[in-house]
Amino acid sequence: MKKNYLNTPGALKIDLMLRGIRIDDPVVKAWACGSSGIDIMLPQNTPVNIPCSEEFTGSSPYIIKKKGSGYAITDGKGEVGVSLLERPAFYNKKTSTGVHFSNIGASHGSYTVITPSPRCDFFNRSIECKYCAGNFDIKGRDNTVYSVEEVIETVEAVLKEKSSGVIYFSIGFSDTDDGGIEFLKPYIKAVKKQFNCLVAVEALPPKENHWIEETYALGADSVLYNLEIFDKELFELICPGRAQLIGQKRYMEALAHAAKIFPNGTVASHLIVGLEPPGSTCQGIDFLTEMGVVPILPIYRPSKGRALRIEPLNTEIIIPVYKHLYGALKKKGISLNWVRDISMVTTPLEVRELVEGGGKTIAESFYNSKLGRKTAWGLSTLRRKLRVKDSKDEGH
Amino acid sequence: MSVEIDTRPLWLILSLKALRPAFFIALALLFWFLATMPTPEGLSIEGQRAIAVFAVCLILWVSNMVPLAITSLFAIVLVPLFGVLSKKDTYALFGNEAVFFILGAFMLAGAIMHSGLSNRIALNIMERFGDSPRKLLLSIFLLAAVLSFFMSEHAVAAMLFPIVFDISKGLNLRPGKSNYGKLLFFALAWGCVIGGVGTFLGGARVPLAIGILKETTGRTIEFLDYTVAVLPLVVIMLLVGYFLLTRFFPIDVEGVESAHQVLVKRLKGLGKMSYDEYAVGAVLGVTILGWIFLGKQAGLATVALVAVVVLFVLKLVRWKDIEEYVNWGIILMYGGAIILGTALDKSGAAAWMVNSALSGWATTPWTVFAVFSLLSIFLTEAMSNAAVIAILLPVSVGMADSLSMDPAIVTYSIAVPAGLAFMFPMSTPANAIAVSSHYISVKDMAKGGFIMCITAWVVFNLVAAFYWPLIGMGYTK
Numbered sequence: 001m002k003k004n005y006l007n008t009p010g011a012l013k014i015d016l017m018l019r020g021i022r023i024d025d026p027v028v029k030a031w032a033c034g035s036s037g038i039d040i041m042l043p044q045n046t047p048v049n050i051p052c053s054e055e056f057t058g059s060s061p062y063i064i065k066k067k068g069s070g071y072a073i074t075d076g077k078g079e080v081g082v083s084l085l086e087r088p089a090f091y092n093k094k095t096s097t098g099v100h101f102s103n104i105g106a107s108h109g110s111y112t113v114i115t116p117s118p119r120c121d122f123f124n125r126s127i128e129c130k131y132c133a134g135n136f137d138i139k140g141r142d143n144t145v146y147s148v149e150e151v152i153e154t155v156e157a158v159l160k161e162k163s164s165g166v167i168y169f170s171i172g173f174s175d176t177d178d179g180g181i182e183f184l185k186p187y188i189k190a191v192k193k194q195f196n197c198l199v200a201v202e203a204l205p206p207k208e209n210h211w212i213e214e215t216y217a218l219g220a221d222s223v224l225y226n227l228e229i230f231d232k233e234l235f236e237l238i239c240p241g242r243a244q245l246i247g248q249k250r251y252m253e254a255l256a257h258a259a260k261i262f263p264n265g266t267v268a269s270h271l272i273v274g275l276e277p278p279g280s281t282c283q284g285i286d287f288l289t290e291m292g293v294v295p296i297l298p299i300y301r302p303s304k305g306r307a308l309r310i311e312p313l314n315t316e317i318i319i320p321v322y323k324h325l326y327g328a329l330k331k332k333g334i335s336l337n338w339v340r341d342i343s344m345v346t347t348p349l350e351v352r353e354l355v356e357g358g359g360k361t362i363a364e365s366f367y368n369s370k371l372g373r374k375t376a377w378g379l380s381t382l383r384r385k386l387r388v389k390d391s392k393d394e395g396h
Numbered sequence: 397m398s399v400e401i402d403t404r405p406l407w408l409i410l411s412l413k414a415l416r417p418a419f420f421i422a423l424a425l426l427f428w429f430l431a432t433m434p435t436p437e438g439l440s441i442e443g444q445r446a447i448a449v450f451a452v453c454l455i456l457w458v459s460n461m462v463p464l465a466i467t468s469l470f471a472i473v474l475v476p477l478f479g480v481l482s483k484k485d486t487y488a489l490f491g492n493e494a495v496f497f498i499l500g501a502f503m504l505a506g507a508i509m510h511s512g513l514s515n516r517i518a519l520n521i522m523e524r525f526g527d528s529p530r531k532l533l534l535s536i537f538l539l540a541a542v543l544s545f546f547m548s549e550h551a552v553a554a555m556l557f558p559i560v561f562d563i564s565k566g567l568n569l570r571p572g573k574s575n576y577g578k579l580l581f582f583a584l585a586w587g588c589v590i591g592g593v594g595t596f597l598g599g600a601r602v603p604l605a606i607g608i609l610k611e612t613t614g615r616t617i618e619f620l621d622y623t624v625a626v627l628p629l630v631v632i633m634l635l636v637g638y639f640l641l642t643r644f645f646p647i648d649v650e651g652v653e654s655a656h657q658v659l660v661k662r663l664k665g666l667g668k669m670s671y672d673e674y675a676v677g678a679v680l681g682v683t684i685l686g687w688i689f690l691g692k693q694a695g696l697a698t699v700a701l702v703a704v705v706v707l708f709v710l711k712l713v714r715w716k717d718i719e720e721y722v723n724w725g726i727i728l729m730y731g732g733a734i735i736l737g738t739a740l741d742k743s744g745a746a747a748w749m750v751n752s753a754l755s756g757w758a759t760t761p762w763t764v765f766a767v768f769s770l771l772s773i774f775l776t777e778a779m780s781n782a783a784v785i786a787i788l789l790p791v792s793v794g795m796a797d798s799l800s801m802d803p804a805i806v807t808y809s810i811a812v813p814a815g816l817a818f819m820f821p822m823s824t825p826a827n828a829i830a831v832s833s834h835y836i837s838v839k840d841m842a843k844g845g846f847i848m849c850i851t852a853w854v855v856f857n858l859v860a861a862f863y864w865p866l867i868g869m870g871y872t873k
Contacts, residue, residue: 210398210399213399213400213401214399216399216401217399217401260403261401261403383406386402386406386409386410386413387401387402387403387406387409388399388400388401388402389399389400389401389402
């Protein structure tokens with residue numbers, strides 16, 4: 001018998017992400033139109049991006065319906081009140097050069113992902129990650145490069161709207177020693193110079209560790225080198241480009257070094273749940289947390305037209321993996337506050353309720369407040385000022 | 397961009413960062429305390445304030461918390477601000493002859509190096525005399541010393557370093573392992589150090605000392621007199637240095653043919669001697685004669701500056717070429733040191749410090765000489781030689797007066813040992829350059845340097861006691 005997850009937002013988020021949702025209401029349909037999923041706020045301020053247009057969502061038990069002045073999700077046996085997350089207004093605006101802001105930035109809860117170039121050279125060499133074609137909406141062969149000015153205009157619009165507090169730069173593979181950081185450098189510097197916001201960088205592990213140090217010195221407050229799969233054989237099979245040109249060993253080394261440089265809880269790596277056996281994901285969680293790295297667990301959602309056809313896991317199997325993640329992070333004393341309020345993945349904080357019960361703490365509410373965000377930015381800036389040694393320090 | 401991340405605990409970094417402001421607050425409080433405490437008997441209020449400024453500068457010079465030149469700016473600002481000397485007198489002291497002599501010497505050295513003359517001389521001597529390991533070593537040692545008679549020892553070390561480095565590579569000497577590699581770089585560093593005390597030109601410290609001497613007593617030391625007095629020390633130390641080095645690190649190579657090829661290749665690269673090299677060499681020769689024979693009447697600075705003007709008139713150098721060789725920080729530093737020394741003297745602070753602090757033990761001229769030379773030779777291992785002079789000289793000159801000692805002798809006792817820094821890379825740039833080759837470790841240098849320091853002090857005191865009377869110099873007036 002299927003469990004009822006309606007009363008536990010963390011579990012409901014996982015189940016919704018796996019099974020998707022049906023939409024009958026014409027207003028909601030219009031709301032979700034053209035998006036990869038629909039953004040909804042579950043109870044306890046838990047944002048979720050739910051698939052709604054893929055084939056598999058047709059068999060989902062969940063349906064969203066109008067209830068009074070708001071909305072509710074029902075599985076036929078019960079229901080829970082939710083709210084629709086307004087589509088950010090900046091999506092409808094353009095830069096002064098006529099580029100849609102939505103081409104450059106996409107908000108996912110507390111983060112806005114900025115992609116200065118969607119190019120990923122794995123595609124050009126036909127060694128792209130097998131799950132990538134469509135799953136994360138990556139246009140690997142697109143050679144478009146947005147200018148620093150265009151990116152700055154986008155970030156300004158994002159921050160003005162207060163839709164996100166963290167600017168998350170993402171870059172695909174390019175065959176350089178620096179893992180893409182040289183390309184991102186002018187963007188990061190410009191954002192840090194113009195705005196008081198936190199910056200995360202998702203890049204490929206550079207060949208040498210000094211690039212990691214430079215990433216921190218440039219102004220990145222968080223860094224992600226996404227391993228995606230811990231099992232070595234599956235990693236080589238599913239991510240041939242990463243395996244051939246970077247190698248799992250280098251991922252581990254780079255993550256371990258980054259964890260020594262960046263603040264506690266700000267170095268992260270994706271392990272996609274569903275691409276390898278749950279036991280292997282749990283081993284990956286232990287390995288990463290041992291180094292001080294936060295594993296982020298996106299859920300693999302197969303759909304029509306993708307190269308990779310793997311039967312998805314179900315929620316009953318996945319929830320223990322997330323519980324294991326929470327336990328491992330707590331055991332190693334890794335901060336949970338950086339990876340939070342993301343609609344695309346279930347965060348460790350959202351899983352806490354499943355392990356310990358209880359809602360958000362005062363500290364978490366503070367982190368979510370305007371003052372909390374400013375404090376986080378201030379502390380992060382101060383830490384960088386203290387840690388980065390001035391190479392121009394004059395001798396006597 | 398080269399970035400370094402400090403991964404020590406944040407509390408430790410914060411504590412260390414807090415040390416700097418805490419240090420300056422403590423220093424300001426110390427200054428305030430010394431300047432405002434009840435004036436001791438026998439000391440004027442100006443003297444008390446001069447001592448307060450001196451204490452601040454002493455701490456800053458020793459601690460190196462700000463560049464040496466900036467510490468001098470403190471002195472330049474504080475002396476008139478607290479009424480120790482008038483503004484006019486303070487800034488006029490910056491026009492001291494020693495400052496301009498140093499400026500002229502920097503420019504001359506710059507012209508010699510820029511023309512390539514110094515490089516050619518060095519390569520020729522090594523190529524001609526260095527046909528065996530022992531001779532090559534000796535030629536580098538002596539060449540470094542002799543060139544340091546005419547140019548700043550720092551410049552000589554920097555100029556010879558690439559040549560010696562190429563020789564080491566040519567001989568396949570392993571850094572840190574090869575005895576001969578160590579010997580070559582020790583010869584370079586210690587040759588420069590020993591030769592640097594031979595004349596006024598080896599460094600700016602002797603002109604600085606003479607500047608302070610002249611401002612406080614009206615006395616001076618002539619170019620030739622100085623060299624004649626110091627030459628035996630230089631010769632003995634070169635012999636001792638060579639003996640010690642070859643005992644510490646026995647020569648472990650059999651031939652130097654490949655080094656010889658390196659030198660020949662470098663010499664060929666220079667081409668034939670140019671007009672500029674001949675002309676600069678001639679100007680330098682005439683200038684040295686001018687210092688020897690006209691120094692007393694015309695002044696050393698005048699001779700140096702005339703030479704510089706001639707170089708420009710003959711279009712042997714351009715301002716752009718010279719500018720990079722002039723260390724303006726050192727010039728600023730020396731100006732400040734002279735102001736501080738004069739302030740201590742004119743306010744009576746130097747004499748008061750001597751009477752109240754040192755009169756107990758300094759009962760005979762030779763003990764004064766021995767103690768100040770010992771202090772100088774060891775302090776210079778840890779701090780700038782100019783700072784050693786700025787700290788010790790005003791006090792020692794005051795003491796000389798009370799014991800009827802010749803202040804010029806006391807100046808020697810500090811100025812000469814202040815240049816004999818053998819022990820550490822931070823003691824003098826010549827040592828730092830040698831250690832940067834990785835052929836010599838700091839431990840090697842400290843071990844051998846300590847013996848050299850002690851030897852130098854003993855030899856210097858013996859030279860003062862037995863040789864100087866022969867040339868008409870004595871402890872007393």
